[in-house]
Amino acid sequence: MCGIVGYIGKSQAAPILLDGLSKLEYRGYDSAGIAVYDGEHIRGQKSIGRLKALSELTHDGATMPGTAGIGHTRWATHGAPSNENAHPHFNEDETIAVVHNGIIENYLKLKKKLAEKEYHFVSDTDTEVVAHLLDYYYKGNPIEAITKVMHRVEGSYALGIMFREHPGIVYAVRKDSPLIVGHGKDGNLIASDVPAVLKYTRNVYFIQNEEIAVLSEDSITFYNVDGEEIQKESSAIDWDINAAEKAGYEHFMLKEMYEQPKTVRDTLNPRIRDGAVVIEELGMTDEEISQIRKIHIVACGSAYHTGVTAKYVFEGMARIPVEVDLASEFRYRNPILQEQDLVIIISQSGETADSLAALREAKRKGVKTLGIVNVVGSSIAREADKVMYTWAGPEIAVATTKAYSAQLVAEYLLAIKFAQVRGEITETEVRAYLKDLQKLPEQIEMLLSNKERIQHFANRYVSARDVFFVGRGIDYAISMEGSLKLKEISYIHSEAYAAGELKHGTISLIEEGTLVAAVLTQEDLYKKTISNIVELTSRGAFVLAVTNAGNTEIEKAADYVIYIPQTNRWFTNSLAIIPLQLFSYYVSVGRGCDVDKPRNLAKSVTVE
Ligand code: AGP
Numbered sequence: 001m002c003g004i005v006g007y008i009g010k011s012q013a014a015p016i017l018l019d020g021l022s023k024l025e026y027r028g029y030d031s032a033g034i035a036v037y038d039g040e041h042i043r044g045q046k047s048i049g050r051l052k053a054l055s056e057l058t059h060d061g062a063t064m065p066g067t068a069g070i071g072h073t074r075w076a077t078h079g080a081p082s083n084e085n086a087h088p089h090f091n092e093d094e095t096i097a098v099v100h101n102g103i104i105e106n107y108l109k110l111k112k113k114l115a116e117k118e119y120h121f122v123s124d125t126d127t128e129v130v131a132h133l134l135d136y137y138y139k140g141n142p143i144e145a146i147t148k149v150m151h152r153v154e155g156s157y158a159l160g161i162m163f164r165e166h167p168g169i170v171y172a173v174r175k176d177s178p179l180i181v182g183h184g185k186d187g188n189l190i191a192s193d194v195p196a197v198l199k200y201t202r203n204v205y206f207i208q209n210e211e212i213a214v215l216s217e218d219s220i221t222f223y224n225v226d227g228e229e230i231q232k233e234s235s236a237i238d239w240d241i242n243a244a245e246k247a248g249y250e251h252f253m254l255k256e257m258y259e260q261p262k263t264v265r266d267t268l269n270p271r272i273r274d275g276a277v278v279i280e281e282l283g284m285t286d287e288e289i290s291q292i293r294k295i296h297i298v299a300c301g302s303a304y305h306t307g308v309t310a311k312y313v314f315e316g317m318a319r320i321p322v323e324v325d326l327a328s329e330f331r332y333r334n335p336i337l338q339e340q341d342l343v344i345i346i347s348q349s350g351e352t353a354d355s356l357a358a359l360r361e362a363k364r365k366g367v368k369t370l371g372i373v374n375v376v377g378s379s380i381a382r383e384a385d386k387v388m389y390t391w392a393g394p395e396i397a398v399a400t401t402k403a404y405s406a407q408l409v410a411e412y413l414l415a416i417k418f419a420q421v422r423g424e425i426t427e428t429e430v431r432a433y434l435k436d437l438q439k440l441p442e443q444i445e446m447l448l449s450n451k452e453r454i455q456h457f458a459n460r461y462v463s464a465r466d467v468f469f470v471g472r473g474i475d476y477a478i479s480m481e482g483s484l485k486l487k488e489i490s491y492i493h494s495e496a497y498a499a500g501e502l503k504h505g506t507i508s509l510i511e512e513g514t515l516v517a518a519v520l521t522q523e524d525l526y527k528k529t530i531s532n533i534v535e536l537t538s539r540g541a542f543v544l545a546v547t548n549a550g551n552t553e554i555e556k557a558a559d560y561v562i563y564i565p566q567t568n569r570w571f572t573n574s575l576a577i578i579p580l581q582l583f584s585y586y587v588s589v590g591r592g593c594d595v596d597k598p599r600n601l602a603k604s605v606t607v608e
Pocket residue numbers: 300301302303346347348349350351352355398399400401488602603604605
């Protein structure tokens with residue numbers, strides 16, 4: 001996610017802004033910028049790359065005098081990393097400056113309307129639209145302009161705003177993106193997160209959705225979305241800086257698991273409009289979609305596991321043949337690709353060497369390529385013919401969770417789009433699918449709230465030697481990811497198996513007490529998998545079943561059951577994976593492993 005800071009007080013603002021941004025670097029970013037009111041103008045300075053470049057450019061802020069300013073570290077979502085796209089963004093006469101964290105879902109529509117009113121844009125960002133919209137509504141009263149903008153924009157935002165005509169004030173407003181206000185002894189601050197202000201104060205206000213904060217050198221006033229003044233209580237922060245970077249979570253992985261409802265929402269909502277799937281960045285005509293002969297999905301690790309799920313969804317919903325390959329295999333097997341094929345490369349980092357090589361192999365063979373990528377401007381994002389971003393924000397933990405969940409919903413959207421264009425599903429079915437998709441965030445939240453029960457169960461298996469995950473169809477894909485999560489962060493040996501395959505060898509490994517996680521979310525396969533469970537328990541296995549709410553029949557066969565809420569059969573991976581993530585996390589913690597940085601692993605495998 002992006003990082004926002006703001007300061008107004010007795011000290012020089014620029015050094016404080018740079019220092020605050022440095023405490024937000026953990027949020028991930030690819031460019032940075034600050035704007036300071038110098039007594040006459042709001043001066044901006046931006047740079048791409050590390051924050052160090054901005055500090056050098058401004059001589060640690062010395063070249064930007066003034067005691068009021070806003071700053072930003074940008075994690076690119078709309079528009080590649082560049083000076084033009086870096087924040088702060090300004091209106092045309094530079095009398096308004098804005099920094100933003102979040103996603104303005106209707107920015108293209110607003111941008112079009114503003115362009116019709118002769119507004120000109122210098123960036124590809126959704127944030128610049130906010131700067132011009134504030135300009136459009138500003139008639140001398142900043143609160144009035146801000147509230148009008150709040151009523152027009154859709155999506156998530158945390159905004160820091162300055163108006164040249166109101167030099168002694170920094171404004172802040174948020175909806176669904178984090179923002180806090182710090183009350184310091186020689187000035188007041190805004191920030192995306194607590195670490196940025198801890199050096200100056202532990203006395204903070206947590207702004208609620210659609211509340212506005214107005215900071216002067218020695219006062220802080222709050223307003224609601226109707227422009228009425230409201231009273232707020234401050235809180236004393238007793239976290240240390242390290243805990244604060246994880247927003248109070250013990251590990252980044254846990255924090256990112258809990259961000260999954262938001263990343264699913266952020267990846268879905270901008271692409272669902274009036275009950276239809278709108279994927280502007282796809283750049284494929286209905287004609288081209290209709291002519292796709294075969295889809296090749298290529299990826300590594302967890303991204304590959306989402307690809308295996310996508311195979312079932314594309315083939316089941318859109319009736320398009322799909323082949324899923326591990327990138328390290330695809331790139332060397334001289335794959336048979338034809339002109340009407342589509343190659344989809346899935347990658348969180350967009351830098352995985354094998355996946356990048358697979359992309360280049362597909363392009364060498366003249367086939368259309370689409371990247372489903374999280375890091376904007378990464379190699380795969382840049383080199384694929386088209387890219388569909390998963391707006392999950394930076395993922396710090398080596399073990400992916402929120403990017404995995406965002407990849408799944410991106411693939412579901414693509415399958416729905418393709419199925420509808422190819423006449424395989426009706427508009428009514430599309431609406432039903434989208435309704436189910438938009439329920440996923442709250443269902444994930446509900447599953448995450450179940451963590452104590454899973455933690456208690458996990459503690460029984462911290463000394464396990466072998467753990468197996470089994471399932472059929474999409475449940476097999478879920479098992480693959482559940483198994484990888486466990487082994488990569490707890491170092492316990494684990495394997496995923498197609499449940500029907502156990503009797504062809506693996507079942508010989510089952511001993512008294514061996515833990516087997518059986519995933520049963522595909523109703524038409526319940527009975528088959530239950531018979532596999534009986535095979536397992538009759539040989540001494542302890543079976544944990546993850547299944548749909550209501551499938552109580554399972555309690556006769558399995559030893560321990562975790563239920564997931566009802567959703568469409570194609571989307572169950574998004575829910576069943578949550579308890580498996582939590583299980584792996586708590587086993588790893590129980591074993592004292594380095595959850596966020598497991599041994600031997602890297603967040604992005606940029607070597608073969
Ligand atoms: C998943 O938890 C692992 N970190 C790993 O399998 C990862 O999914 C794989 O290396 C692919 O990375 P990418 O998505 O960045 O290409």
